[in-house]
Amino acid sequence: LHIQWGGAKQIDPPAEILNIRRGSTGQSLLGTSAIRMSDCNSPSTYSKQMRKENANSASPFGLLSCSSKGDKLGVMRVLEEGVDPDISDYDKRTALHLAACEGWTEVVVLLLEKGADPNSLDRWGRTPLSDAKSFHNDEVCKILEAHGGVDPVGRDSRIPCYDIHQREVDMEDKILIGEGSFGEVYLVKWRGTAVAAKTIRSSIASNPRVRNAFLKELELWQKLRHPNIVQFLGVLKHPTRLIFLTEYLPNGTLHDILKKKGRLDPRTAVSYALDIARGMNYLHEHKPHAVIHRDLTPRNVLQDASMHLKVTDFGLSKISQERDAYGYKMTGGAGSYRYMAPEVYRRESYGKSVDVFSFALIMHEMFWGGPSDKADAPEQVADKRAYEDSRPPLRSLIFPEKVKMLLRDCWHRNPDNRPTFEQIILRLENIQDAMHEEKRKLENAACSECSIL
């Protein structure tokens, strides 16, 4: 039996679905910043570590990350440190591939000036020009062509989803790590690396309409790459079941963290909020179509080994058609009621700012220590937000003034008045700087008291 997957070559589905292993071929997916929790047991250690990480942009990962974000200065800094402009990830995708995909013209020009190969081939034999063409980044196409770029695959070629063969994954020792509405999630080894295998139960995957909807979502997810987005790795095919692999995040969900720790200290809450906002900004600024998550909740935010947060589960997301000025009509009660924007609950047209609303409620929970309205049923909470304009309390003792202002703007009843994630990031960075400054002053004051004594 053969199955066709998103334009990829046909493969034989595994007889024994999950007893698979393949030799390691690439750089570790998870090794970008392996700081253990135990190394970061205080917020100050954590923020020092964070600054160290930010300063450490001279890594190959820094070049790829800056290129995908369109951060020209960052790219310049990394290249000046001597990083090879043709450094690639485990799929042999270079900084030029990433910048070409996203349409970052200036970064493309800079990389070419610094000697990047315009015709480097990724795992699927695609050049940066193939990617620029697929995403209709015409200006980037012209620049690449002027530098001798060619496209061996052609404009209409689709980026194939990764085919994961049974030999690649070792499910012998699989460990159940969770269960969601679509099926179980296991910790398994793929090419010797720990990854999460998400299984979609047969009752869902065997329905061709739902299966196709899922495949479309995975096809979208496969194209997304950002340090604050959980990395999709590939799909394992089977006639009735659907199993896909993502990066494994060992510290669980933000929901688990809040349940265990309760209220976070303000500096941690702000740096977590920045992680989420950066991931969401990447989704909303994605070209050629913005990605609306639509189900942003603490359960869909996971923490990696270096304590950074990443957004996951685009099962309910939709590609926002930029030409559709009226946004989407909601078809049903998708998403979690507790984090649902009023316009979604009222089944009105909606846009990217529904995610900003959900983000505000998540940020509120980080300061509060969980949902402030735990006693009420989620649907009742959403109803009150939509029809009575009710919002969680903002006590001055808990919420710094600027955080309060940000939350009020983000959960504004009028979606057009909510800030974009780009604006949210700037405001959060401002708040973070002020917090660092305050801490520095307190430490200095404590030091001078010590010396007087």
Ligand SMILES: Nc1ncnc2c1ncn2[C@@H]1O[C@H](COP(=O)(O)OP(=O)(O)OP(=O)(O)O)[C@@H](O)[C@H]1O
């Ligand atoms: N990449 C991952 N790394 C580590 N643990 C994960 C990963 N993905 C999921 N999990 C764990 O598995 C659980 C179930 O995840 P899943 O995404 O299937 O469902 P959910 O988001 O909790 O709920 P729903 O399916 O309703 O959205 C999560 O709560 C989390 O504990």
